[in-house]
Each structure stands twice: as structure tokens, then as C-alpha cells.
Amino acid sequence: MDFVVGVDLGGTNIVTGLLDREGNLKRTCKLPTEAHLGSSYVIEKIGKIIQSLLAEEQIDKSRVLAAGVGNPGFVDPVRGVSLFSANLGWKDVPVADKLRQQLEIPVFLDNDVRMYALGEALQGAGKGHDVVLGITLGTGIAAAIVDRGKLFYGGGYMAGEIGHIPMEGESTPCPCGVRGCLETVASATGIIRQVRAAIEGGRSSILQTWFESEDLSRITAADVTRAYDAGDPVAIEVLSHTGRLLGKGLSYAVSLLSPDAIVIGGGVAFAGERLFAPMKEELEHSVYHGYWERISIRTAELLDDAGVIGSALYAKQRMES
Amino acid sequence: MDFVVGVDLGGTNIVTGLLDREGNLKRTCKLPTEAHLGSSYVIEKIGKIIQSLLAEEQIDKSRVLAAGVGNPGFVDPVRGVSLFSANLGWKDVPVADKLRQQLEIPVFLDNDVRMYALGEALQGAGKGHDVVLGITLGTGIAAAIVDRGKLFYGGGYMAGEIGHIPMEGESTPCPCGVRGCLETVASATGIIRQVRAAIEGGRSSILQTWFESEDLSRITAADVTRAYDAGDPVAIEVLSHTGRLLGKGLSYAVSLLSPDAIVIGGGVAFAGERLFAPMKEELEHSVYHGYWERISIRTAELLDDAGVIGSALYAKQRMES
Structure with a gap:
């Protein structure tokens, strides 16, 4: 397994990135969330962004360990559910399950600030x-x-x-x-x-x-x-x-x-x-x-990348535990 | 391995106990610390108390997994050293090493309040x-x-x-x-x-x-x-x-x-x-x-026993990690 995907899902933008085995952020993509179009639309959009990133880098899905998503608001990380997000207007959305079905790779969800802190702690100013x-x-x-x-x-x-x-x-x-x-x-x-x-x-x-x-x-x-x-x-x-x-x-x-x-x-x-x-x-x-x-x-040192790196490393941790 | 030993070392008293496989406190012993006689004396006393407890219960040392000691003040739990204890008048005392030599069983040291909290969390009011x-x-x-x-x-x-x-x-x-x-x-x-x-x-x-x-x-x-x-x-x-x-x-x-x-x-x-x-x-x-x-x-529910139970369970955790 050579790569993990990190997604920083915000009320305004979705930032997605690909982390290689050495922990380097290989490529990122920033697109508007368009939260007003609903959770199904947004989740499908995330899936498509990830598929495009992999295609552009000519990376086969089999080389991807997992994807991690940082979601604003209250999250149940065990079930991968976005419990309540004022920014997105979401309530009880099973984000991880839906993305997993679409991408056929393991997907893990957690709170965006926790992902940000994890990114900064492991690869940023807290290293x-x-x-x-x-x-x-x-x-x-x-x-x-x-x-x-x-x-x-x-x-x-x-x-x-x-x-x-x-x-x-x-x-x-x-x-x-x-x-x-x-x-x-x-x-x-x-x-x-x-x-x-x-x-x-x-x-x-x-x-x-x-x-x-x-x-x-x-x-x-x-x-x-x-x-x-x-x-x-x-x-x-x-x-x-x-x-x-x-x-x-x-x-x-x-x-x-x-x-x-x-x-x-x-x-x-x-x-x-x-x-x-x-x-x-x-x-x-x-x-x-x-x-x-x-x-x-x-x-903080990683700025916009902290959430993406943190989400990717989080997915890696969940796969290893 | 059927037993773990827990020691709550205080400025006034040493409370020692034996925890069986089910986590029951089988026997306890409370004796004055006599801290004024110095760290070597106190540590040897703890060793002798443990040996007596085992002898009274006719338990061979080979059936004891480890001993845990809760020590007041600053402690380095990794090295098992009592860094500074105002209550005991100790500074940089290698408690775990000394007891290990005397008893020939693994010994772990940590702060007494952490041991108390662990005891209450696992078997007391926090269970x-x-x-x-x-x-x-x-x-x-x-x-x-x-x-x-x-x-x-x-x-x-x-x-x-x-x-x-x-x-x-x-x-x-x-x-x-x-x-x-x-x-x-x-x-x-x-x-x-x-x-x-x-x-x-x-x-x-x-x-x-x-x-x-x-x-x-x-x-x-x-x-x-x-x-x-x-x-x-x-x-x-x-x-x-x-x-x-x-x-x-x-x-x-x-x-x-x-x-x-x-x-x-x-x-x-x-x-x-x-x-x-x-x-x-x-x-x-x-x-x-x-x-x-x-x-x-x-x-709190366990009162005097919390520190002894916590220390014993802590030693068990350290052996398992």
C-alpha cells in the first residue's frame, strides 16, 4: 500500500490530497463544497475528486490504503457518522459508509479540528x-x-x-x-x-x-x-x-x-x-x-494542508489499530 | 500467574495488598512508613512486607506477576525513579530497581494519586x-x-x-x-x-x-x-x-x-x-x-484500598504492554 487519501471537508471548500508512504503530500485539489446541494451530492463529489486525483497520478485503487475525512461539527468516529454540522447543514449523515461504497476503499471520519491538530502534531509545528x-x-x-x-x-x-x-x-x-x-x-x-x-x-x-x-x-x-x-x-x-x-x-x-x-x-x-x-x-x-x-x-505551519495531512494520517492509524 | 502486588506508599503508612486473578483484594497490611529512617530502610521494609504477605498466604513468588508501587510526589514511571517527594524526603531514589533486586519480581513505580485514580476508575466509583x-x-x-x-x-x-x-x-x-x-x-x-x-x-x-x-x-x-x-x-x-x-x-x-x-x-x-x-x-x-x-x-468508594488496587492493576498493565 503506497498512498493514503486525506479530505478536509469545510463549509466552503473541500481540500483533498494524496499522501505517499513517506508522508509527503503528493498532490492537492481544492474545490467548492456546494453544501446547499445536499449531503448526497457533496459526498459523491468527494468520491469523484478522489477518483480524479488517482487517475491524474495514474495510481491504481489497489495501492490506496484508506481515506480519512475531517468533518466540521459533532462526529461519531467509530461509526463514521456526521452527527451534527451547522456549517454543512447535516444531521446523522453516514459519510464513511457512503464513501466506502462509492470508492471501495476503507474510509474513516473524524472532526476537522482534530484532524488539523493531528496534522500539525505529527508533521507541522508540533512535530x-x-x-x-x-x-x-x-x-x-x-x-x-x-x-x-x-x-x-x-x-x-x-x-x-x-x-x-x-x-x-x-x-x-x-x-x-x-x-x-x-x-x-x-x-x-x-x-x-x-x-x-x-x-x-x-x-x-x-x-x-x-x-x-x-x-x-x-x-x-x-x-x-x-x-x-x-x-x-x-x-x-x-x-x-x-x-x-x-x-x-x-x-x-x-x-x-x-x-x-x-x-x-x-x-x-x-x-x-x-x-x-x-x-x-x-x-x-x-x-x-x-x-x-x-x-x-x-x-501552525501547515496552514491549509494540516487538515488534509491529519485526515490521511488518521486513516492510516485506524487501519493499523 | 495468579497474583499482583500493590503498594500504596505514603508519608505516614505503607499499605500493601495482594490482588488475585479476578481482581479481588485478598489481603492487606498497613504499617508505619518510618520515613525518617531513610529510603533504603523503607524500600527494604516494603520488600519484607511483600515477602511476609506471600508467606502468610503460602503463595510462591513464581505465582506473582509483578508489584506496583504508588509513590507520593514526582515520579519517572518509565525508569521507576522517585524524583522528588516532599512527604518522604526523597530525591532521585531508584525505588523500582532496588525492590526488583530484593524481590526478584518485576516492579513498577508511579505517582500515588495516579494509582488512586486508576483504582477508583477500574474497580471503584468510576467503574x-x-x-x-x-x-x-x-x-x-x-x-x-x-x-x-x-x-x-x-x-x-x-x-x-x-x-x-x-x-x-x-x-x-x-x-x-x-x-x-x-x-x-x-x-x-x-x-x-x-x-x-x-x-x-x-x-x-x-x-x-x-x-x-x-x-x-x-x-x-x-x-x-x-x-x-x-x-x-x-x-x-x-x-x-x-x-x-x-x-x-x-x-x-x-x-x-x-x-x-x-x-x-x-x-x-x-x-x-x-x-x-x-x-x-x-x-x-x-x-x-x-x-x-x-x-x-x-x-470515592475504595477509600484506603484505592491506591493498593490501582498500583496492582498498574503493574499488571505494564506487564501486558
Whole structure:
């Protein structure tokens, strides 16, 4: 068996790739998901993409060990079922079974953030570390734990919800039902909300000039980063506060899980040290120094490929276990 | 192989037991550690206790698979070395090697709280649950995670330090170097400190009558429980605050680890619902309801035997892996 297939299935795009025996990503393909056309359509599309990739590389199916799919939302990895995905609009879809029938190769399904973390842990910024906490800061916050090469799932496959820890002093209602969750602050949505609240509360910001005649709802997290670099006090205050709160949230994870490395990805990670400097300062002061001295904090390295590589390696692990 | 030996090595006592093939604790023996006589003395004593137990039961050494030892403090389970134990006054003691030479059977060493949690997870209050968070509330707080029958160690074997998470609103310096750690509040030491601070701050308590002419430093956590039952407002306030803070700390662990069961042991657990009612209330409000609905919160069942059973089962696991 020479190849494994990895699929990173998102609400917007499907990224598919082929991993060779040495773990090199041989070829990738990115196509729109077209989730509005329904689960059967999307799953068939994934199957066709995989078949095309193999045909283009002139690789016979018999040389493919298995395929792994990273699916957003709640997943039952044992049965290979997408239990609930808000991004895709799916409920109880037997993704693995359907793809297996179409492709006639073994197919395994798991959560997309777990696949992302596994990819970064095994071949990205977490490589060489025993215990890796992978975290993505995007529209929301998601995290997964890789323990000596294997995912730590927790009961009901529900571990890693650092984004839903309520933070002292925060009170924004979270869709999860709790108030002041870390995700309501340390995410793209949270950063934008804080900036808009400050401006609407009477603070003046360069962002008002940039979005002068337009709706403030068009502000993105990247705009806040630009405003920070322009010396905007609101942007500086918001990113500093967000960083400190993230550091506090990470301190809980460090004391409980003792990761050797924390790998941070997602769009908000592009804020870099503007966010990470206050985050690290808070983290250092909130954990026993023995943790701080041994931990490595890194930004993700594989970017778009992390999910594909992680899904492929996951499929390989499932075949070997 | 019909038997495994388990040893719970504490600063005060050594509890040793013999587990049969069915996992039944056949015989136990509790003797003082006499740690002041040094590590060589204590290790030889453990060896002699094991030899006596076997002789009394007329069990030949050839029928013993291995022995496991739960050691307080930092341990390197791979090399079987007690790295640092404040309770025993030990530093870099090769416990497993020494006992192995004496007994001529395989010996494995791990941390005592991990052994306690493993015992409760496999044969006690956590039995039947996939992911178990075991926590002991004693002089300090310690915790360990059992994931589908196996310990989750974290990097550097340092996972589970829920007691060293700094809690908002708390500021008591902790020996770990951080201020306001959960352990400074939700432990016997923490409860007593809070009660004394309240009294010394001018609050009146029934404990002043009970310890009238004596030093308030003689108050124990059990006395605070008795005062609570006598309707003492200071005791009620302290146990309620402690319970709420414990619930908050546990909420971090629940969102990150998603345990199916939390098993609480240690002397302070005898406070029961006086502590657990406010703890559960806080926990329920601090986590996504999906966690709350599936989690089982139990007090430890095996008491003194948990460490012995856990150590024996751990030795069995190490032999099988």
C-alpha cells in the first residue's frame, strides 16, 4: 500500500490530497463544497475528486490504503457518522459508509479540528513533541489534544472545548448557553464585537475613518490588526485584552493537560505577537513555572494542508489499530 | 500467574495488598512508613512486607506477576525513579530497581494519586465509565485522568494539576509560586485558613467556643464540618465558597477533558453535600449543558484500598504492554 487519501471537508471548500508512504503530500485539489446541494451530492463529489486525483497520478485503487475525512461539527468516529454540522447543514449523515461504497476503499471520519491538530502534531509545528494542544482561532475557537501521536477524545468525543470556558469579567451570551465563554472574546467574532462595542460606546478609533460612510459591521479581524499597527488605541486595547484572556484560558489547559507544545492556527493567529505577547505574559504568570519552562508555543505551519495531512494520517492509524 | 502486588506508599503508612486473578483484594497490611529512617530502610521494609504477605498466604513468588508501587510526589514511571517527594524526603531514589533486586519480581513505580485514580476508575466509583477524572481533596489537591482504562500523563508526566490553577478573586500565595491557586482554598489547609482568617478578622464562630482557651491552629476540616451542622455562619460561608470555587475549577476540567465521571476522594470529601451541593450548582452553570447532562459525579468508594488496587492493576498493565 503506497498512498493514503486525506479530505478536509469545510463549509466552503473541500481540500483533498494524496499522501505517499513517506508522508509527503503528493498532490492537492481544492474545490467548492456546494453544501446547499445536499449531503448526497457533496459526498459523491468527494468520491469523484478522489477518483480524479488517482487517475491524474495514474495510481491504481489497489495501492490506496484508506481515506480519512475531517468533518466540521459533532462526529461519531467509530461509526463514521456526521452527527451534527451547522456549517454543512447535516444531521446523522453516514459519510464513511457512503464513501466506502462509492470508492471501495476503507474510509474513516473524524472532526476537522482534530484532524488539523493531528496534522500539525505529527508533521507541522508540533512535530517531535509528546503532547500537543492544537488550537484554531477563527470565527470561533476549537482545540484538540494529541497524546504521543494519538488523539485524546474525552467522553462522548467532547474534549478540547477551551472556547466554552466562561471567563471571569466577561458576560456576552454564547450560543452554547453559557455567558462570557472564551470564544465570545478570543475569536474573530469576539474581536470585532469588542471593537464595535467600544466605538458604539463613544470611543474614537481610526476604524471609523476607514469605514466612514459604511456599516461598521464590515470590519474584519484583519482590519483590527491594521488599526493596531496604525497605533489605534481601541485596536491595541482590544487585542491586548483578547491576548490576556487567551493566556488565562490556555493556563487552565496547561495545568490540566501539560502539553509540551501549543500550536495556534486559524485566521486570528495572523495577528501574531500583537495577540501572542500579552497571551504569553498572562500564561507565564498563571501557571507553575515548571510548565512555563518546558512548553513550546508555536504558530501552525501547515496552514491549509494540516487538515488534509491529519485526515490521511488518521486513516492510516485506524487501519493499523 | 495468579497474583499482583500493590503498594500504596505514603508519608505516614505503607499499605500493601495482594490482588488475585479476578481482581479481588485478598489481603492487606498497613504499617508505619518510618520515613525518617531513610529510603533504603523503607524500600527494604516494603520488600519484607511483600515477602511476609506471600508467606502468610503460602503463595510462591513464581505465582506473582509483578508489584506496583504508588509513590507520593514526582515520579519517572518509565525508569521507576522517585524524583522528588516532599512527604518522604526523597530525591532521585531508584525505588523500582532496588525492590526488583530484593524481590526478584518485576516492579513498577508511579505517582500515588495516579494509582488512586486508576483504582477508583477500574474497580471503584468510576467503574464502567470511559474517561474518569479522579481528584483527592486532602492537605492539598491532586488529580489524575484515566482514559479508557489507561492513565493520561501529559508532557513530563505533569497533567492533572487542577489544584494549581489560580482562581479569580483569590490571592493567597501558593508554594508553587502562583497566587490564589485552587489548592489554597479547596483543601483541608485552605478551609482551615479561611475559617481562621474570618475569626481573626472579627467574625464570631462557634469554633471559638469549642477551641476556647486553645490555639485556633488546632481546628481541622472535620471541625468545620461539625460547625456547619451546628449552624455556624462562618463554617457555612467557608464551605459554600469552597464548594463554588471547586465547581468553577472542575468546570475547566470538564470543558477541556470531558470526563464521563468525576470521582472525589480525600479527607475533605467527607464534608459531602455541604461542599458538593454548591460545587455542583456552580459546575452546572459553568459548562455547556451537554457536559452536565452526561457527567456522573461520585465520591470515592475504595477509600484506603484505592491506591493498593490501582498500583496492582498498574503493574499488571505494564506487564501486558
